[in-house]
Amino acid sequence: MTNLNFIYSELTLAFSIMLLLIIGVFKKKSSSLIYNLSILTLLIIFILSLSLFGKNSTSLFINSYKIDYLSTFMKGLLYLSGIFVMLSSTRYLILFQIFKIEYPILLLSSILGMSIMISSNDLIVFYMGLELQSLALYVLASFKRENPLSAESGLKYFVLSALSSGLLLYGCSLIYGYAGSTNFDIISSNINSVNYGLTLGIVFILVGLAFKISAVPFHMWAPDVYQGSPTSVTIFFAILPKIAALTVFIRFLYIPFINLIDQWQVIIIFLSIASMIFGAVAAIGQKNLKRLMAYSSISHMGFALAGLAVGTNEGIQSSITYMSLYVIMNLSFFSSLFMLKINQKYYETIDDLSGLSKNHPMLSLAMLVSLFSLAGIPPLAGFFAKFYIFMAVIEQEMYFLAIVGLLSTVVAAFYYLRIIKTIYFDEEKQKYDKDHNLGLKLSLILSTLIIATYFIYPSGLISIISKIIII
Amino acid sequence: MNFPILSSLILLPIVGALFIFFINSDKNNKSTKYVSLFISLANLLLSLYLWLVFNKDTSNFQFVENREWLGIINYKVGIDGISILFVILTTFITPLCILSVNSTIKYRLKEFLISILVMESLMIGVFCSLDLVIFYLFFEGGLIPMFLIIGIWGGERRVYSAFKFFLYTLLGSVLMLVAIITIYWVTGTTDVVELYSIGIPKELQNILWLAFFSSFAVKTPMWPVHTWLPDAHVEAPTAGSVLLAAILLKMAGYGFIRFSLGLFPIASEYFIPFVYTLSIVAIIYTSLVALMQEDMKKLIAYSSVAHMGFVTLGIFTMTQQGIEGSIFQMISHGLVSAALFLCVGVVYERKHTRLIKDYGGLVSEMPKYAIVFMVFTLGAVGLPGTTGFIGEFLILMGTFKKSFIAAILASIGVILSAAYMLWLYRRVVFGRLNNANLKGILDLNKSETLILWILAVPTVFFGFYPEPLFGTIETSVSEFLIQYNVNINLYVTEK
Numbered sequence A: 001m002t003n004l005n006f007i008y009s010e011l012t013l014a015f016s017i018m019l020l021l022i023i024g025v026f027k028k029k030s031s032s033l034i035y036n037l038s039i040l041t042l043l044i045i046f047i048l049s050l051s052l053f054g055k056n057s058t059s060l061f062i063n064s065y066k067i068d069y070l071s072t073f074m075k076g077l078l079y080l081s082g083i084f085v086m087l088s089s090t091r092y093l094i095l096f097q098i099f100k101i102e103y104p105i106l107l108l109s110s111i112l113g114m115s116i117m118i119s120s121n122d123l124i125v126f127y128m129g130l131e132l133q134s135l136a137l138y139v140l141a142s143f144k145r146e147n148p149l150s151a152e153s154g155l156k157y158f159v160l161s162a163l164s165s166g167l168l169l170y171g172c173s174l175i176y177g178y179a180g181s182t183n184f185d186i187i188s189s190n191i192n193s194v195n196y197g198l199t200l201g202i203v204f205i206l207v208g209l210a211f212k213i214s215a216v217p218f219h220m221w222a223p224d225v226y227q228g229s230p231t232s233v234t235i236f237f238a239i240l241p242k243i244a245a246l247t248v249f250i251r252f253l254y255i256p257f258i259n260l261i262d263q264w265q266v267i268i269i270f271l272s273i274a275s276m277i278f279g280a281v282a283a284i285g286q287k288n289l290k291r292l293m294a295y296s297s298i299s300h301m302g303f304a305l306a307g308l309a310v311g312t313n314e315g316i317q318s319s320i321t322y323m324s325l326y327v328i329m330n331l332s333f334f335s336s337l338f339m340l341k342i343n344q345k346y347y348e349t350i351d352d353l354s355g356l357s358k359n360h361p362m363l364s365l366a367m368l369v370s371l372f373s374l375a376g377i378p379p380l381a382g383f384f385a386k387f388y389i390f391m392a393v394i395e396q397e398m399y400f401l402a403i404v405g406l407l408s409t410v411v412a413a414f415y416y417l418r419i420i421k422t423i424y425f426d427e428e429k430q431k432y433d434k435d436h437n438l439g440l441k442l443s444l445i446l447s448t449l450i451i452a453t454y455f456i457y458p459s460g461l462i463s464i465i466s467k468i469i470i471i
Numbered sequence B: 001m002n003f004p005i006l007s008s009l010i011l012l013p014i015v016g017a018l019f020i021f022f023i024n025s026d027k028n029n030k031s032t033k034y035v036s037l038f039i040s041l042a043n044l045l046l047s048l049y050l051w052l053v054f055n056k057d058t059s060n061f062q063f064v065e066n067r068e069w070l071g072i073i074n075y076k077v078g079i080d081g082i083s084i085l086f087v088i089l090t091t092f093i094t095p096l097c098i099l100s101v102n103s104t105i106k107y108r109l110k111e112f113l114i115s116i117l118v119m120e121s122l123m124i125g126v127f128c129s130l131d132l133v134i135f136y137l138f139f140e141g142g143l144i145p146m147f148l149i150i151g152i153w154g155g156e157r158r159v160y161s162a163f164k165f166f167l168y169t170l171l172g173s174v175l176m177l178v179a180i181i182t183i184y185w186v187t188g189t190t191d192v193v194e195l196y197s198i199g200i201p202k203e204l205q206n207i208l209w210l211a212f213f214s215s216f217a218v219k220t221p222m223w224p225v226h227t228w229l230p231d232a233h234v235e236a237p238t239a240g241s242v243l244l245a246a247i248l249l250k251m252a253g254y255g256f257i258r259f260s261l262g263l264f265p266i267a268s269e270y271f272i273p274f275v276y277t278l279s280i281v282a283i284i285y286t287s288l289v290a291l292m293q294e295d296m297k298k299l300i301a302y303s304s305v306a307h308m309g310f311v312t313l314g315i316f317t318m319t320q321q322g323i324e325g326s327i328f329q330m331i332s333h334g335l336v337s338a339a340l341f342l343c344v345g346v347v348y349e350r351k352h353t354r355l356i357k358d359y360g361g362l363v364s365e366m367p368k369y370a371i372v373f374m375v376f377t378l379g380a381v382g383l384p385g386t387t388g389f390i391g392e393f394l395i396l397m398g399t400f401k402k403s404f405i406a407a408i409l410a411s412i413g414v415i416l417s418a419a420y421m422l423w424l425y426r427r428v429v430f431g432r433l434n435n436a437n438l439k440g441i442l443d444l445n446k447s448e449t450l451i452l453w454i455l456a457v458p459t460v461f462f463g464f465y466p467e468p469l470f471g472t473i474e475t476s477v478s479e480f481l482i483q484y485n486v487n488i489n490l491y492v493t494e495k
Helices: A002-026 A031-050 A069-095 A102-119 A123-141 A148-179 A184-190 A196-212 A221-228 A231-254 A258-285 A289-309 A313-338 A361-375 A381-395 A399-424 A438-456 A459-465 B005-022 B030-053 B081-104 B109-128 B132-141 B143-153 B158-187 B192-198 B202-219 B228-235 B238-263 B265-270 B272-291 B296-315 B320-351 B367-381 B387-402 B404-429 B446-464 B467-494
Strands: A058-060 A065-067 B062-068 B074-079
Touching: A002 A031, A002 A058, A002 A065, A002 A102, A031 A069, A031 A102, A065 A069, A065 A102, A069 A102, A069 A231, A069 A313, A069 A438, A102 A123, A102 A231, A123 A148, A123 A231, A148 A184, A148 A196, A148 A221, A196 A231, A196 A258, A221 A231, A221 A289, A231 A258, A231 A289, A231 A313, A258 A289, A258 A399, A289 A313, A289 A381, A289 A399, A313 A361, A313 A381, A313 A438, A313 A459, A361 A381, A361 A399, A361 A438, A381 A399, A381 A438, A381 B132, A381 B158, A399 B143, A399 B158, B005 B030, B005 B062, B005 B074, B005 B081, B005 B109, B030 B081, B030 B109, B074 B081, B074 B109, B074 B132, B074 B192, B081 B109, B081 B238, B081 B320, B081 B446, B081 B467, B109 B132, B109 B143, B109 B238, B132 B143, B132 B158, B132 B192, B132 B238, B143 B158, B143 B238, B158 B192, B158 B202, B158 B228, B192 B238, B202 B238, B202 B265, B228 B238, B228 B296, B238 B265, B238 B296, B238 B320, B238 B467, B265 B272, B265 B467, B272 B296, B272 B404, B296 B320, B296 B387, B296 B404, B320 B367, B320 B387, B320 B446, B320 B467, B367 B387, B367 B404, B367 B446, B387 B404, B387 B446
Parallel strands: none
Antiparallel strands: A058 A065, B062 B074
16 A cells, blocks of 8 residues: 555554553553653654644545645644643652553554544544544543542543444434435535435434534533643643544544535534623633633634634635644743642642732743733734734624634633732732743743744644645 | 935834843843844934924825835835924833833843833834825734733733733724725725825715724723723733734724724714713713722823823714814823823832822921822823813813713713822822831832833923924824715715
């Protein structure tokens, strides 16, 4: 098979997972080695995936696995954020006593599942990828077994996720029944008219996907899981599965079912508006930063979906841009969360940030930048993310969606401001340790710098993303 | 013009702020203060040079820079007669703010100076930008440093005020963003110069005008969305109040001229009665409210609302006198209100109270203070010989041309302003020294004297000899109005 060179990165990943597992079993006390090798693996597959840029798109395995510009870009983003997630959380894992060989291996398996999702062009392949990433995530969420919160979040995620997978699978079978195939391209050519079975199938699959990106009303798991899981898993939850799920959203909606846009557009608009409003309003009362970030990510997913609801290439591109900048902002924010520790203990409520700016001016500045950016205040990157979304939305004259979205940013600004207020206006409470490892510093500084200086050359990212053409 | 002078004006303070951020400050913060003062003075000189080489006989945009930026949107800056004075006002006020921190900012001086410098950059950017998106970027970006200035260095209720300021202005502005994007999709550009010549479709003008209005009205602030202003002013540190009153409020007045009138002539014409009503209510109502205030800063804040009421009134007369008067009034208010806030700051630093009843008879202890305070009180009242008079006079003249009743009502505001300002002055400065606390209160020190007299000189100078200012704005305003009337006629004949 000459085409195998298109999936070198997945193959490398799969083989290294097995290899690392073997090393881990036979070599004692190898968790640090395996962790570093995992980062190295991600780096290698990131470079391998870069080499695919600019090549023509191909389909593999009887057209069920697609390598195109979209998949290459999203995989690149996935691997890169994987690297930084791992780099930033090393210290946390050690201190939290979950620095075990299984951890990086589970992360890698989950990432492998996501890359399969991203490239899938067939319902079965897509489902396989989804389950692979979910299974690894169930374990990761409850990785701190002795902590009841962590165990609870793992169980909660498992039960609800299994339910949604069930719905998704049912949707797949409905679509197979009515369209006669599981392949996206064949489904697309087989659909001649709207019928209820097909619409129902789409709805079921959308429900399953909405669950994965925690869009309202399928968000219930997110706050508990975000709060209960170890922070190193929370940052993973907040970033990587969303990249994969959004790609599937794009492919699923725009390849087989683009002709049924009238059927699903309303659903996406509803999901988007509900997520934006709910995420903004519900976050106001939160005290725990991780929980707050769960609501914040719900509302951010609402914006990303708004771009998808538009039904144009510009809309898809704006969504992908939003996702990329969202990843960077979350990376920056969670990296600063990792810095809030004294000796062995990590702090994660808003009150713990009280007066942070007195003793930690740099860290506070980084949080200021990432929070204002999350709130979408110009000239930071978060503003541009929203700007592209609204450009796409208003082009199609969907003013209602745009105005609701913008008003929800005002509400959301309130709770971001509240954190900034605690950092800058309140009296200082405690001093945190300043000895952070290089990886954490690197990911915080890099991500914050990108957010703060994005406005100087915003067309760079756009010129890459504008090559993603789906329709 | 090859040297990007406007971009330098915008960037210089930010570069200075970065520099201050990275230099390791010594304990007494002397060097940070000198660096920031130096930067802001350099910026002032640069802007004065700009004024010198500015060609007053053309209404075209000058020193235009146009760079690729966002693919579809270009970074475009340039100035004409309408905007140059605001740029100079900004660069003129900022060094004074930095000078004033000596006595008013007790902690975290370095961060404060960084905020002020970043603020200066953004404000200059607002007045220079010739692209709607760039304008929005600068306009909204200013929220971040101002939020911090009020929140970190403010008074007791600083958190409430900072939040109110931020959320009010953000809420107003998001609708403007929708309008800007809509304009882009309707016309294919957000370049202001191009938009002037293309024109906005008639049926969209009213709704877009309202979206822009929602943002500018909050920022101006117009009645009834002015309530954030007294809070923000009262709680902000002196330098923050000065920036707010002198420059931030002018961004909206400038926006009304440049965007509301320039882009939506039909809608502006249509909404004249609406704006007149709000302005008149603002002038009379807030003047009455000002009369009742017990807090000096609050009184001046309400007087700001009233003065900005004159400005909006003048702008929407669409006459040469009205618009020139408004610009003049904004410059004058920038000088006078800045000085008044500094005056309040002087006594507040000494006695830590802003209540009028705690003062009285200051003239016997602080003669120097009494003199400068008098100059600015008269400037706020609009006495002939100060800049305040010329602005108000021209605005009223323009208003008489359009609406007799509006002019009469606005004139009542002039009387009221004399009432509350003079009454304030009498209660604080004259009378007997009843409060034993005030005995031995120190008169102005050197830096305070310097700052206040630097503000007093142009207030009186331009009051007697306004020609340099009018000479700068005249051509641009008259061309602007000609273009405006051409557009109106065009739309009318099209129909």
